[in-house]
Amino acid sequence: MSNHVDDPVIGSFAPMTISDADFRRLANFIHSNYGIDLSQKRQLITGRLSTTIRQRGYRNFSEFVDHLLNVRDNDEVTLVLNKLTTNYTFFMREKEHLDYFCNSILPELVRRHQKDKTLAIWSAGCSSGEEPYNISMFLFDYLGAQAKDWDTRILATDISEQALxxxxxxxxxxxxxxxxSWRSKYFVDNKDGTHTVAPMVKNNVIFQRFNLMDPIRFKRKFDLIFCRNVMIYFDQPTKDALVQRFYDATVPGGYLLISYSENLSQQTPYRRLAPATFVK
Ligand SMILES: C[S@@+](CC[C@H](N)C(=O)[O-])C[C@H]1O[C@@H](n2cnc3c(N)ncnc32)[C@H](O)[C@@H]1O
Incomplete structure (x- = not known):
């Protein structure tokens, strides 16, 4: 069977096979550098990568994995991360949790920061931006006319260049x-039926590429870290080590918010405050 790029059927659609050894090499590379556990995701790898690998002229997975691991070519690493990360996200995801943030956490943070009028919030694993923009909308709604006096810029990071x-x-x-009311306040309508976030919301989010496996060395410590639906792709030791780094990067009394479908291990340094909500 041909794996040739020009083959209209095979070339475009059929996933290539990957040997056990190449699968392990690729999964280990992703796990050790980016924390994502793909050890049970063979089909996802072949399904998401085959077409692009062919289009880039590789004859099989072996050639591609060799190149990726030996050359560490940035373009290929970016390609793999764009394809293998799961960027599924949407506005108002787990709305009750966002309401909890707005009704219980935000009033406390705003009280605490009456003097410096600065909040340090991080959306870690922000994907295509819905989460940090959504948080900004809640902030603006809560602060109302006072919002202009506050610095509420949110750091939004992800590993996927495409998502960013x-x-x-x-x-x-x-x-x-x-x-x-949010549609008119926080978005601008486009002719094709889509909507662009309004400048004030856009300017409140600072996107940056950051690998959550790296040491956290941002200038400031955070009042609040959202890391929702990200650690589900990590194994337990990777998750525990990341939670410790989050803890160290949080101010005393600061919060970590994960998603309702996740939990932290018993040994977490944080105190559990409410479902999916932890405090230092
Ligand atoms: C499913 S999305 C979650 C988006 C959003 N937080 C939400 O809850 O809707 C998971 C995101 O985590 C990112 N991610 C996975 N591993 C990462 C890593 N090692 N460093 C930074 N981001 C990572 C992925 O690229 C993806 O965009």
């Missing part, structure tokens, strides 16, 4: 769960 590029564009199809 969509976040920076800020163009979305909006779900019905976005209130009508």
């Amino acid at each position: 590029a969509s976040g920076k564009r800020g163009v979305y199809e909006l779900p019905d769960t976005i209130p009508a």
Whole structure:
């Protein structure tokens, strides 16, 4: 069977096979550098990478994995991360949790920061930007007319360049769960039916590429870290080590918010405050 790029059927659609050894080499590379556990995801790897690998002229996975591991070519690493990360996200995800943030955490943080009027919030694993933009909308709604006196800029990081590029564009199809008043306040309508986040919301989010496996060396410590639906792709030791780094990067009394489908291990240094909500 041909694996040739020009083959209209095989070339475009059929996943290539990957040997056990190449699968292990690729999965180990991703796990040790980016924390993502793909050890049970053979089909995901062949399904998501085959077409692009062919298009780039590799005859099989072996050639591709050799090149990736030996040359560490940035383009190929970016390609693999764009393809193998799961960037699924949407506005108002786990709305009750966002309401909890707005009703219980935000009032406390705003009280604490009456003097410096600065909040340090990090959306870690922000994907295409819906989460940090959504948090900004809650902040602006809560602060109302005072918002202009506050610095609430959110650091939004991800490993996927593709996801970050969509976040920076800020163009979305909006779900019905976005209130009508928010549509007019926080978005600008485009002719094609999509919506671009309004400048004030866009300017409140600073996108940056950051690998969560790296030491956290941002200038400031955080009042609040959102890391929702990211650690589900990590194994337990990777997760525990990351939670410790988050803890060290949080101010005393600061918060970590994960998703309702996740939990932290018993040994976590944080104190559990509410479902998916932890405090230092
Ligand atoms: C499913 S999305 C979650 C998006 C958003 N937080 C939410 O809850 O909707 C997971 C994101 O984590 C990112 N990610 C995975 N491993 C990462 C790593 N090692 N460093 C930084 N981001 C990573 C992925 O690229 C992806 O965009």
